[in-house]
Amino acid sequence: MTRLNDRLTAMEQHNALLEDQLRQLPLPIVPAFRAGDGVRAVSFDATGDVLSTADAARVAEMFPQTTVANAGKVLHGGAPLAQRPSGKRVAVLFSGGPAPGGHNVVVGLKQMLGSDNLLLGVRGGPKGLLNGRLEPVTDADVAKIRNSGGFDYLGTDRTKIKTAEQFAKVREVAVKNALDAIVIIGGDDSNTNAAVLAEELFANVHADGRGVQVIGVPKTIDGDLQLGDLLPISFGFDTATRIYAEMVGNILQDSRSSLKYWHFVKLMGRAASHVTLEVALQAKPAITLISEEIAAKKLSLADIIEQIAQTVVSRAAKGIHHGVLLVPEGLIEFVPEVKSLIDALNEVLAHADGFAALDEAAKRAFVAGKLDAAHAALFASLPEYIQDMLLADRDSHGNLQLSLIPTEQLLVDMTRARLKQIDAKIPFATQCHFFGYEGRCGAPTLFDAAYTLNLGLTAGALILAGKTGYMASIGNLFGGGVPLAIPLAGLLNIERRHGSEAVVIEKALVNIDAPAMQYFVSRRAEWAQADLFASPGPRQFWGPVASQVPLSVALNRKADDVLFRFGEV
Amino acid sequence: MTRLNDRLTAMEQHNALLEDQLRQLPLPIVPAFRAGDGVRAVSFDATGDVLSTADAARVAEMFPQTTVANAGKVLHGGAPLAQRPSGKRVAVLFSGGPAPGGHNVVVGLKQMLGSDNLLLGVRGGPKGLLNGRLEPVTDADVAKIRNSGGFDYLGTDRTKIKTAEQFAKVREVAVKNALDAIVIIGGDDSNTNAAVLAEELFANVHADGRGVQVIGVPKTIDGDLQLGDLLPISFGFDTATRIYAEMVGNILQDSRSSLKYWHFVKLMGRAASHVTLEVALQAKPAITLISEEIAAKKLSLADIIEQIAQTVVSRAAKGIHHGVLLVPEGLIEFVPEVKSLIDALNEVLAHADGFAALDEAAKRAFVAGKLDAAHAALFASLPEYIQDMLLADRDSHGNLQLSLIPTEQLLVDMTRARLKQIDAKIPFATQCHFFGYEGRCGAPTLFDAAYTLNLGLTAGALILAGKTGYMASIGNLFGGGVPLAIPLAGLLNIERRHGSEAVVIEKALVNIDAPAMQYFVSRRAEWAQADLFASPGPRQFWGPVASQVPLSVALNRKADDVLFRFGEV
Structure with missing residues (x-):
């Protein structure tokens, strides 16, 4: 027993x-980077x-x-670099949600930079960069974190670097740590940050006039x-959706085993319904609700509830009193009338002195x-x-925390109310x-x-090749994979709000005309009427x-298959 | 694209x-049952x-x-059966939660019964048995459901078979379907049901005086x-806890990545804290709360909150503002003063005419x-x-739905209130x-x-060996595995409530003196003070x-290892 106790304690950390x-x-490496047992x-x-x-x-x-430097051109990794630089000092940080x-x-970054360049890890995200919390990433560190989840x-944290004071701090940290480059691993906001920093640090950071290269890595x-x-x-999507799909698959099995519950499942994913x-x-x-489709079709909340209720009714007519409904976290903002109501309420509340002191009624x-009248109804x-x-x-x-x-x-509550109008005897027990x-x-x-190992290799290769203002990517996933560099400035839009301008990378929403959505639309009526579900199970x-x-x-x-062939030549 | 669409549609069902x-x-089979490529x-x-x-x-x-027939003796499967019966008709049903x-x-049951005996599946649990919803289990059925989750x-359902009218219905169904045996797959209540049915159907069900064998299989x-x-x-515990442990491990990684949340996680498991x-x-x-320990130590709710709050405080002193707490679903009933309060409230409410009409204040x-005074406080x-x-x-x-x-x-709420008393500046953002x-x-x-394949084989073997009133089990899990038969009557206790007697199999609670709990107690102070967690990940x-x-x-x-060696000779 002592031996087993020791074994369990050894599992800690x-x-x-x-x-x-x-x-x-072992993980596959794209052909461009492969060189014997190592990378180039x-x-x-x-x-x-x-x-x-x-x-x-x-x-x-x-x-x-x-x-001017990048001219909007997408790059791809090709021939071995003629002169591989050494002595570079590179900082890497996580930004936003893990x-x-x-x-x-x-x-991957550490592997590409090799032992003749230095990789520094920034503790605690962008805020850690501002505070100069940098420590060397050791070989032991990367051996320990390889293939593990989380940040x-x-x-990580969500600090946005945008003020002159913050830029000055970053310059100060860059000088103090003699940084040649910064890699920012983050989503749309963080890569916007990367674009801004790339411009800000383009030149004249160090005494000799050099700048600091900035490379983004697409996470969310x-x-x-x-x-x-x-x-x-973006990386992380596959794992997160596989985890959620297992849970949803398990719940589908449960719904058909227990034969008594409708499960309403909300899934993370901010605005877009990709997840x-x-x-x-x-x-x-x-039933699956896709926000972008609801917005495009200008459906009302009553329309949505009617669709759900009618599905419950038609399944009940076949003796099926269970089911699973998926709803994206951001749905409510995509229902045009609800968005309009929230805007109207914001307007009313902005001019309602003493409102907070009233009781709820x-x-x-x-x-x-x-x-x-319409909003009031x-x-x-x-x-x-x-x-x-x-x-x-x-x-x-002044915004509502949706x-x-x-x-x-x-x-659930609105569907229950509607079902009572249609036929109070239809069973509708629910779990959320x-x-x-x-x-x-x-x-x-x-x-x-x-994918992420190769994104790290790409980010490292871009730094060694002297590039700045790019986001690393990998193309040709269903072939062997190709390292790509996407010019960040080419992705930027201007958002004008309250008279001021802000640059943003626009979030990619679900394209309701794209093949994935079209396939879903072609099958969903069948899924609604009978249990045709699959239970995808835990990732292997x-x-x-x-x-x-x-x-x-x-x-x-x-693609013609659902398996990737990454790293195959 | 059409080819991929077809591939996806083929994944349905x-x-x-x-x-x-x-x-x-392929799955291992315990040595006792192995015979060439088949089973005996x-x-x-x-x-x-x-x-x-x-x-x-x-x-x-x-x-x-x-x-009398079983004399409380535990049996184990041994030599090949001298005369293997054929023509038996066996019903199997799921009972209780999946x-x-x-x-x-x-x-496993189908495999042991072979093609010369008939297995019938009961649709919809014990209620389906009462209603005679039996259909043959085909080879195609077992090929389809092999190694899949769910019921x-x-x-399944939760109908308890206990009235004379229900017993008569079961006899009627048994006669109509010429049943020789019924296998009930369920938990403590369902196996109590199996014990009762085994006695009730022991003899004189069929015209020739024969009874119907009843075998239980331990699920929960x-x-x-x-x-x-x-x-x-019991079967299912391993899978369920591995699923929960993955989720909890993922959330632990998240807590240390995002560096800002305490996650309070409630886990299923009715009364006991095994899960x-x-x-x-x-x-x-x-932090992990174990109900049985709280009951044994007679801790008050304030004691529990104080322990949690002090852990939050001492971690905060080290700059750790995140953590994960696990609480078993049944906790509240194990806190002696809360149980006492609920009893007192039940008493008060039982004699409070017109109470329901009052408003909440x-x-x-x-x-x-x-x-x-104590209850009021x-x-x-x-x-x-x-x-x-x-x-x-x-x-x-008259019970509260706890x-x-x-x-x-x-x-969360009580800890927050206590933290405000201790030091209002300690960050305590939470997710439940x-x-x-x-x-x-x-x-x-x-x-x-x-385990379940071999439990099915054991249940089948018990039927072929003419046994009744047993629960199938497998012993020696860390060796090759041995089929066991546990006499159900030997597990029964009498519960006296409101003047009437009911037989029950007592739920096995966590033994706070057993090695698993002792090991947990030996490590938990360390786990409380620093992030020593592991992330066990998805089952493979x-x-x-x-x-x-x-x-x-x-x-x-x-055991001296954490891997089973089931089926090894």
């Missing part, structure tokens, strides 16, 4: 059986692709140096940072008197707890779920593990199904 | 990549173990036939149906006036929404989770898949970690 084995798992640096050449947005002219004014695979970006090696479980064949998907669509493609539940009465149709949430304090920007609204419960945090830090799938790291890719990515990239 | 591969996965029936002989409870005398009166591995019990092949994710070396664990203890052993979070005031210390729940309508038995109380939220339904129907781990079906067993089972059985 990331030494569970699986964690130990995953560290040893490459030069980057222009592909035919040139990126720009409708705001290109204004962006060129705001980002003169990186715009996503599976982040650790392998660091592993816990370095930590939400899948809203993607760009067709040039960036098929929900992917999980639906994998598990095929009875008085608040509701006050507001009802100020809204137009919609407001009155909502459950009281939702009315109260809509009248709650706004955040510091993420707090329990959309899944709202849909929200899957989010469970998916952000799981051990990366083989796809995400390999060994055996015959380990190389699966997201189904939506395979569909949208018009 | 349980044909996800993993599901298709799992159907092909065996005779069952007495081991030295004899089972009885303190209520044995009364049980013998109530169960005269099975008590658990991973149930399908493989059916697969969805047959469905809760782990509260176990009996030392004779029944190391929570196992997940704690696997993931090693900062008036209800609280009314009750406060009727409680003694405890009641007043609870958040208002909990007070309201404690005053809500009782169920038809499962509706959001224990995790209660602990409940994991339950996700774990009941996942694809069974290799352990559960092999191939590769080096596929044969892991529950750590609590390995500890309590004094």
Whole structure:
């Protein structure tokens, strides 16, 4: 027994059986980087692709140096680099919410930089950069974090670097640490940050006039940072959706085993519905709501509830009193009338002195008197707890914290009310779920593990090749894989709000005309009427199904298989 | 693209990549049953173990036939059966909540009965038995459900068979279907049902005086149906705890990545804390509450909150503002003063005419006036929404529906209140989770898949050997595995309530003196003070970690490894 006790204690600190084995798992490397048992640096050449947005002219004014240097051209990694630099000092940081695979970006970066360049890890995200919390990334560190989930090696935060004071601090840290480059692993906001920093640090940071190179790496479980064949998907999306799809598949099995519950499942994913669509493609539940489609079709909340209620009714007619519904976290903002109501409420509340002091019934009465008839009717149709949430304090920007609204419960309650009108005898027992945090830090799938290792190699190769203002990517996922560099300035749009300008990388929403959505639309009526679901199960790291890719990515990239062939020549 | 669309559509109805591969996965069979490529029936002989409870005398009166026939003796499968019967007609049903591995019990049963006996599946649990919903289990059925999670092949329900009218119905169905045996796959209640039916159907069911054999199979994710070396664990526990442990491990990684949340996680498992203890052993979070220990130490709610708050404070002193707490679903009933308060409230409410008509404030005031000082003080210390729940309508038995109380939220709110008293500046941002339904129907781990296949083989072998009133089990899990038969009457206790007697199999609670709990106690102070957690990750079906067993089972059985060696000779 003592021996077993010791064995269990040895599993502490990331030494569970699986964690130990995953560290040893070999990963494919794209052909461009392969050199014997190791990796090699490459030069980057222009592909035919040139990126720009409708705001290109204004962006060129705001980002003169990186715009001129990169000219919007997408690059791909090619021939071995003629002269491989050494002595470079590179900082890497995580930014925003964690996503599976982040650790392998660091592993790939370290491997490409090799022992003759120095990699420094920034503790605690952008805030850590401002505070100069840099420490060398050792060989022991990368051996330990290889193929593990989470950002816990370095930590992360959501600080946005945008003020002159912050820029000065970054310069100071860069000088103090003699940095040649910074790699920012993050989502759309963080890569916007990377674009801004690349311009800001383009030159004249160090005494000799040199700048600091800045490279972004596309992370987000939400899948809203993607760009067709040039960036098929952000890293983390595959792992997160596989985790959610397992849970949803398990619940589907449960619904058909217990034969008594409708499960309403809300899935993380901020604005876009990519996560929900992917999980639906994998598990095929009875009902899936896609925000972008609801917005495009201008559906009302009553329309949505009617669709749900009619599905419950038609299944009940066949004796099926169970089912699973998927709803994306961001749904409520995509229902045009609800968005309009929230805007109207914001307007009313902005001019309602003493409102906070009223009790809840008085608040509701006050507001009802100020809204137009359509808004007032919609407001009155909502459950009281939702009315109260809509009248709650706004955040510091005057916005409602929509993420707090329990959309899944709202849909349950409104569907129940509608069912009572249709036929009070239809059974409708429910369970609600929200899957989010469970998916952000799981051990990366083989796809995400390999993808991120190669993204790290690409980021390192871009630094060795002297590039700045690019986001690393890997193209040709269903072939051997090609390292790509996407010019960040070519992705920027200008958002004008309250008279001021802000640059943003626009979130990629679900394209309702793309193959993934079209396939879903072609099957969903069948899924609604009978239990045709699958239970995709836990992701595997060994055996015959380990190389699966997201189904939506395979569909949208018009692949002929659902397995990646990354690293094959 | 059309080819990929077709491929995706082919995945419907349980044909996800993993599901298709799992159907092909070979499983070990215990030596006693192995015969070439197939299986053989065996005779069952007495081991030295004899089972009885303190209520044995009364049980013998109530169960005269099975008590005499089985004499409390535990049997083990041994030599090949001299004369293998054919033409037997056997019904199998799921009872109670689903658990991973149930399908493989059916697969094993079918395999042992072979083509010369008939297996009938009962649709919709015990209620389906009463209604005679029996259909043959075909070879195609077992090929399809092999190694899949859930009870969805047959469905389940929670009907308790106990009235004379129900017994008559079962006899009628048994005669109509010419049944020789019934196999009930279920938990403690369902196996109590099996014991009762075995006695009831012992003889004189059919015209020739024959009875119907009844065999139970020990299922429950809760782990509260176990009996030392004779029944190391019920099936489903391993898979469910591995699913929860992955989620908790992912959230631990997230907590240390995002560096800002305390996650309070409630885990399914009714009364006992086995699930929570196992997940704690696997993931090693900062705080884990074990109900049985709290009851044994007679801790108050304030004691528990103080422990939590002090851990938050001491971690904060080291700059750690995150953590994970695990709480078993049944906690609240194990806190002696809360149990006492609920009893007192039940008493007050039983004699409070017109109470339901009062508004909530008036209800609280009314009750406060009727409680003694200690109860009133405890009641007043609870958040208002909990007070309201404690005053809500009782169920038809006059009991409070404790499962509706959001224990995790209660602990968050009371800890927050206590922290404000200690030091209002300590950060305490929180997220709450409940994991339950996700774990009941996942694809069974290799352990559960092999265990249930062999439980099915054992149940089948017991039927072929002419036994009744036994529960199938497998002993010697860390060796090759031995089929066991546990006499159900030897497990029964008498529960006297409201003047009437009911037989029950007592739930096995966590033994706080057993090795698993002792090991947990020896490490938890360290886990509380620093992040020593592991992230056990998704269960694997191939590769080096596929044969892991529950750590609590390995500890309590004094195994020298955490891998099972089932089926090895």
